[in-house]
Amino acid sequence: WTQAAKTNASDALAMRIDAAGKVLWTTVLNTSTPNQPPQSEKWHAVAASADGQTFVLAGQRGNANLPNLGGQGWLVQLNAGGQWLWQRDHGGGGHDILYGIARHPNGGWMAVGARDKATANQPGDGWVLQTDAQGLLVKELTLPGPGDDELRAVGWHPLRGWLVAGTRSLAQEKGDTTWSPTYDRGRAWFVRLKDDLTVVWHSYADYYGQ
Secondary structure, eight states: OOOOOOOOEEEEEEEEETTTSSSSEEEEEOOOOSSSEEEEEEEEEEEEEESSSSSEEEEEEEEESSSGGGGGEEEEEEETTSSSEEEEEEEEEEEEEEEEEOOOSSSEEEEEEEEEEEEEEEETTTEEEETTTTTTEEEEEEEOOOOOOOEEEEEETTEEEEEEEEEEEOOOTTTTOOTEEEEEEHHHHHHHHOOOEEEEEEEEEOTTTT
16 A cells, blocks of 8 residues: 555555566555545455456555544455456444455455454454455354454365464463463464355464474
8 A cells, every 4th residue: 555644544556567577557546535534545465356357455444534433344346457346345333454365266255354343453353254246245254252363364275165364362271381471372373164154173373482
């Protein structure tokens, strides 16, 4: 994204680069209007359609002047030339962010992030969002935990369904010698999901102190 000096407002930015590293186009998207306060608009991830002719970008947007009012998870589709086709807001009344996105085998999209953060710096829940090809909600799943949880990446396996990954804050387990009161307690977090978003398993990894 791009951000002007001495302001919280930002515009989302996308760039297409060919195999040789040459920039083919750059798109800056500002959705603010004269009747709307300045917006903070950011993209964090991108996925291409099966034919490579469109791209969907995932991120967040909200009121730049009043960030405590919250923000929405934000999806935007661009065509192969960088022109905006549609945008969709998803989430509730808190701070909702989309960090990762992948193409769904049925032509729709799967995005992941964090939802229901009271403020930008408060704990949230892992969030999985499935949309149709036009970015409209099909179903969603929140994965609440004891602390601040975020999902950052999502991928599809034709035999095993979805794998999403991020970080989760865990409570201390009995016999856990890696625990420290000054450690932020964030651990790598992996979740296997069926196509209907049913959770198959959770797994964690933490190499603190190794």
